[in-house]
Amino acid sequence: xxxxxxxxxxxxxxxxxxxxxxxxxxxxxxxxxxxxxxxxxxxxxxxxxxxxxxxxxxxxxxxxxxxxxxxxxxxxxxxxxxxxxxxxxxxxxxxxxxxxxxxxxxxxxxxxxxxxxxxxxxxxxxxxxxxxxxxxxxxxxxxxxxxxxxxxxxxxxxxxxxxxxxxxxxxxxxxxxxxxxxxxxxxxxxxxxxxxxxxxxxxxxxxxxxxxxxxxxxxxxxxxxxxxxxxxxxxxxxxxxxxxxxxxxxxxxxxxxxxxxxxxxxxxxxxxxxxxxxxxxxxxxxxxxxxxxxxxxxxxxxxxxxxxxxxxxxxxxxxxxxxxxxxxxxxxxxxxxxxxxxxxxxxxxxxxxxxxxxxxxxxxxxxxxxxxxxxxxxxxxxxxxxxxxxxxxxxxxxxxxxxxxxx
DNA sequence: CTTCCACCGGAAGTACCGGTAA
DNA sequence: TTACCGGTACTTCCGGTGGAAG
Numbered sequence: 001x002x003x004x005x006x007x008x009x010x011x012x013x014x015x016x017x018x019x020x021x022x023x024x025x026x027x028x029x030x031x032x033x034x035x036x037x038x039x040x041x042x043x044x045x046x047x048x049x050x051x052x053x054x055x056x057x058x059x060x061x062x063x064x065x066x067x068x069x070x071x072x073x074x075x076x077x078x079x080x081x082x083x084x085x086x087x088x089x090x091x092x093x094x095x096x097x098x099x100x101x102x103x104x105x106x107x108x109x110x111x112x113x114x115x116x117x118x119x120x121x122x123x124x125x126x127x128x129x130x131x132x133x134x135x136x137x138x139x140x141x142x143x144x145x146x147x148x149x150x151x152x153x154x155x156x157x158x159x160x161x162x163x164x165x166x167x168x169x170x171x172x173x174x175x176x177x178x179x180x181x182x183x184x185x186x187x188x189x190x191x192x193x194x195x196x197x198x199x200x201x202x203x204x205x206x207x208x209x210x211x212x213x214x215x216x217x218x219x220x221x222x223x224x225x226x227x228x229x230x231x232x233x234x235x236x237x238x239x240x241x242x243x244x245x246x247x248x249x250x251x252x253x254x255x256x257x258x259x260x261x262x263x264x265x266x267x268x269x270x271x272x273x274x275x276x277x278x279x280x281x282x283x284x285x286x287x288x289x290x291x292x293x294x295x296x297x298x299x300x301x302x303x304x305x306x307x308x309x310x311x312x313x314x315x316x317x318x319x320x321x322x323x324x325x326x327x328x329x330x331x332x333x334x335x336x337x338x339x340x341x342x343x344x345x346x347x348x349x350x351x352x353x354x355x356x357x358x359x360x361x362x363x364x365x366x367x368x369x370x371x372x373x374x375x376x377x378x379x380x381x382x383x384x385x386x387x388x389x390x391x392x393x394x395x396x397x398x399x400x401x402x403x404x405x406x407x
Numbered sequence: 408c409t410t411c412c413a414c415c416g417g418a419a420g421t422a423c424c425g426g427t428a429a
Numbered sequence: 430t431t432a433c434c435g436g437t438a439c440t441t442c443c444g445g446t447g448g449a450a451g
Contacts, residue, residue, distance in 0.1 A: 109435060126435055127427025303438080325414065345440060350415070366415075370449025373413025 020233075020271050021278065027231040028264035030257050033078055038226060039219045040072045046210050047080045047185075054084060054095050054147050054183065059174050062184040062205045066191055067212025070255030073187050076212075077151050081185070084149065094146040103157035108166040111158070112137060115150055134169055141173075141180035148182045156190040164201050171204040214254030220246035223256055224263060232267065236277045241266070244283050262286055295382050298359045299390040305344055306352050307391060308335055313362065314384045322363075322379035325350055353378060 026032055037044065053060040067073045081097040088095030098118035105111045112133040113123045119140050123133060141148060150170070152158065158166065173182045186205050194206060215223070224242045242263070249259035263278070265286035270278045302310070312331045316323060329346050336343040344352075353376060357364040364376040380387075 107436070124427060126425075127433080129434060132434090305438095344438095346414085347416085347441080348439060351439095354416085366447090368447040368449085369412080369414095370447075371410085371412060371451085372449075373411085374447065375414055 018274055021236040021276065022231060022267060022271065023233050024231050025264070025267075027227055028260055028267065030261060033075060033082070034227070036226070037072055037075055037079065038222045039215065040076050040212075043072070043076050043210050043212060044080060047076060048083075050208055050210075051080060051084055051149060051183070051185075054149060055087060055091070055093055057093060057145075057147055057181065059147075059181050060149075060183045061208050062171060062174070062186065063208045063210060064194075064206040065185060065187045065210045065212070067189060068214055068253050068255070069189050070249070070253075070257035070259075071212040071214055072256060073189075073212050074153055076210075077153075077185050077187060081149055081151060094144065096146050096148045098148060098150040099153065100150065101153040103154040105158075108158075108162055109133065111152070111166065115148065116140070118150075119144070119146055119148055130166075137182075138173060138178060138180045141182060142178060145179075146181075149185065150182060151185045151187065153187045154189070155186040156188040156193040159193055159196055164197050167201045167205060168198060171201055175204065215250070215256055216254060217243075217246045217250035220249055220254060220256060220259045224259055227260065228263070231264075232278075236270075237263070237267075238277065241278050241280055241283060244280050248283070248287060261290065265290055292386070295361065295386055296390055298361055299387065304341075305348075306356060308332060308339070308341075309349060309352055310356065310361065310387050311335065311391065313378070313380050314387050318379055320379075322377045324375040324377065325353060326375060328353065328378060350376070 027034070047063065050063050051060050065073050065077060078099060081099070085095055085097050096119050098115045100111050100114045102111060105114060108130045109126070112130060116123045116133055116137050119137065121136055121140055155167070170182065170184055173180050184205060194202060197205070221242055224245055228237045228242060245259050245263045245266070248262060249255050252258055262283060266278050266282040269282045269285055269289070309328065309332055312328060312335055316331060329349050332349060333343045353362065353364050356362045361382055363379045363381045366374065367377045368374045
């Protein structure tokens with residue numbers, strides 16, 4: 001026992017003695033908001049001029065911000081909002097800002113709850129009607145005279161699984177006779193979102209648009225270089241390493257988040273090896289590591305029946321041509337019976353397969369077989385060993401659960 | 408050209424849970 | 430305590446649908 005404790009102490013002391021190659025690691029984190037955003041001047045000034053009327057407590061029009069992941073939408077919006085807030089504070093103008101990631105918040109209720117807390121209301125986790133939150137929000141805005149700028153990030157996720165009712169209610173506040181002032185900045189990486197919106201929401205939300213184009217490799221290089229100067233010690237990251245990170249991220253539509261993550265993880269790997277600089281090998285290793293982490297994270301949080309379906313796919317030993325929904329469902333029913341579990345309906349299994357597809361764990365492509373119907377061609381997109389490893393422990397508990405259900 | 412397969416996927420409803428307000 | 434709330438996971442129902450076969 002004491003042996004182990006000594007061992008822990010040794011690790012900590014070694015950590016204290018060693019010098020990190022990071023100067024300020026926080027600056028490499030994906031949610032860090034830098035002071036400057038290279039190659040985004042145009043978008044920044046456009047958005048600023050759109051929200052500027054708020055400084056006279058005039059309602060400004062809602063804005064729709066569109067661009068692929070990691071193109072700076074969130075950073076630009078948050079930076080503009082925080083500058084606006086500060087300017088308001090300086091001049092005693094009651095501007096409030098609210099940032100909500102709709103995908104993470106997940107539901108109308110939690111989005112409203114976040115907005116309420118940003119204007120100084122305390123809201124219980126649950127128990128209230130969503131319309132009640134909306135009423136309280138409007139009332140708070142009216143009575144305090146605050147103007148709220150709400151940034152709704154990944155608003156496409158909200159519309160996809162909750163519909164556009166909330167957006168409609170929110171856009172209506174600004175247009176109604178009430179004194180409440182609320183402007184929305186909707187951020188989406190899916191342009192087809194507009195097709196799913198009600199005409200009234202569309203005209204109100206998408207009246208003004210700011211488009212973010214993907215970064216090129218050389219723009220990514222500039223972004224990385226600027227961060228490196230603050231985040232790492234001098235001389236530990238070579239130009240070649242920065243160029244490699246930029247190039248790897250540029251392959252995926254110029255994703256700055258990926259570029260920064262890549263360099264940060266590579267730096268952490270180098271640190272752990274007590275290496276005095278980040279090498280290209282670290283970057284390549286980091287890329288592999290990040291992919292593994294993503295997959296095992298996804299696997300670990302999967303519900304029971306999704307796991308059973310994945311086990312099925314592993315057991316079926318799919319060739320290159322994959323399998324179909326119907327075949328998966330037959331196998332799934334067999335496996336459920338052997339586990340003494342009640343199988344779900346085919347509709348649900350089809351839905352789970354689509355969910356696994358969007359998580360990147362399987363590849364499900366719609367295929368028509370003409371006279372022989374339509375189905376999804378399903379293939380695993382991760383190595384079967386990874387699934388087996390992740391579930392090797394849990395399968396025992398799955399079997400135990402099966403027995404529990406039976407008894 | 409029409410038919411028709413084997414599903415897809417939207418919509419609405421159900422059951423259950425953990426929570427709140429009055 | 431009771432009536433109501435949201436969240437999650439699921440079922441039921443059903444109107445599509447791409448394209449090979451006839």
